[in-house]
Amino acid sequence: MKINKYSGCIVLIFITFCNILISCNKSEKINKNSNHSLQNPPIPSYSGINFQSIFTESDSRSANDSKIKVILNKYYKDVWETAKLSGGILVARGNNILLEKYSGYSNYDLKTPITATTPMHVASISKILTSLVILKLVEVGEINFDQKVNTILKNFPYSELTIQDLLTHRSGLPNYAYLTDKNTDKTTLLSNQDILNLFSNTQPELLFKRDTQFLYSNTNFVLLALIAEKITNTSFPSLVNYMIFKPLGMDHSYILQEKYVPYSTLSYYANGKPYNFEYLDLIYGDKNLYTTPDDLFRLSKAMFAPNFLPKNLLEKMFTPYSNEKKGIKNYGLGMRLMVFENGKKIVYHTGWWHGSNAIFIHLLDEKVTIIAIGNKYSRAIYSAINLTALFGDYPLNMEDLH
Incomplete structure (x- = not known):
């Protein structure tokens, strides 16, 4: 697909027209298109998750919950309403939702x-799903963490890099966005394969020797999505649907593809101006998960379930791998971590792309989920991480909520 210099206006006009026609049932239409069965399933299917059996009554209830609800509602009023945030927030303990509210518009014109x-x-919360797909392929023996990337992506020019180097952002690969800015035709929508080809053709130097330091690079997860596709001979959007969306009942989630653009929630600058669709906007693995707080809540609950992934793999996902420098912040396998001196750990991921930003928080000890998603950029979305102090001995300042 070519995009000329007028494409931003054309795409916005097209999106607006299509939203007029289908805004009432867009998520249903997307899911009818995306939730199809694969001809040759890449891994054995599993029966899904019994969400009612994951948590005990004590997991879902606390004597302090009534007080916590008061604080959560005050937080919503002071932060979300004051900042006029556009999006949704959900806070839950076990199965018990303590706060769930929505505000703003998916299309401000309409x-x-x-x-x-x-x-x-x-945005980058998508990396959690990419990591889970890779972990499921490890579970069934299709790949392993120490496997060299070039044994799967044959024209990948860095023979020493492994799958785990990508998962932990310890590969030294530069961010593809900086390379495409200099080396590509911006009138053409790029694919994951285009990114691999760019690295193969230009062979930029690694920024450091593999596994010697941490550097967050979206390139890593673009390549992981390609690896999953090559191993299974299945498109990544279909693979995520088969492995995660369908069995978990994430009925309002999809990986963006060109056919979904007219139906998708728009993204806005803080001043309310919409972002134009651009040449990097169909690349996935690092971003392009469209979902809801409710669906991400189902994902969080599944990660507490005994039959979603083996315990040893989940523990690897939540293990800090970048320990060469002292500090609270670290990274697991597709998961950000805060590891405190008192032994407490916050497992989370943030996301930002164009005007959309979000945070997903998974508190292992308290079985608490905190999710905030916005489609009109505001850093206030990230303040939700301070809500962790309501549930455990997490040394974050509640005053920072404001």
């Missing part, structure tokens, strides 16, 4: 309200 079924772009 005044289409954001609801519990409105999929929004969560």
Whole structure:
């Protein structure tokens, strides 16, 4: 698909027209298109998760919950309403939702309200799903963590790099966005394969020797999505649907593809101006998960379930791998971590792309989930991480909520 210099206006006009026609049932239409069965399933299917059996009554209830609800509602009023945030927030203990609210619009021209079924772009939170797909392929023996990337992506020019180097952002690969800015035709929508070809053709130097330091690079997860496709001979969007969305009942989630652009929630600058669709916007693995707080809550609950992934693999996902420098912040396998001196650990991921930003928090000890998603950029979305102090001995300042 070519994009000329007028494409931003054309795409916005097209999106607006299509939203007029289908805004009432867009998420349903997307899911009818995406939730198809694969001809040759790449891994054995599993029966899904019994969400009612994951948590005990004590997991879902606390004597302090009534007080916590008061604080959460005050937080929503002081932060979300004051900042006029556009999106949704959900806070839950076990199965018990303590706060769930939505505000703003998926399309400000049409005044289409954001609801519990409105999929929004969560950007780098997509890395959690990419990591889970890779872990499932490890589980069934299709790949292993120490496997060299070039044994799967044959024209990958860095023979020493492994799958784990990509998962932990310890590869030294530069961010593809900086390379494409200099070396590509910006009138053409790029694919994951285009990114691999760019690295193969230009062979930029690694920024450091593998596994010697941490550097967050979206390139790593673009390549992981390609690895999953090559191993299974299945498109990554279909693979995520088969492995995660369908068995978990994430009925309002999808990986962005060109056919979904007209139906997708728009992304806005802080001043309310919409972002134009651009040449990097169909690349996935590092971003392009559209989902809801409710669907991400189902994912969080699944990660507490005994039959979603083996315990040893989940523990690897939540293990800090970048320990060469002292500090609270670290990274697991597709998961950000805060590891405190008192032994407490926050497992989370943030996301930002264009005007969309989000945070997903998974508290292992307290079985608490905190999710905030916005489609009109505001750093206030990230303040949700301070809510962790309501649930455990996490040394974050509650005053920072404001």
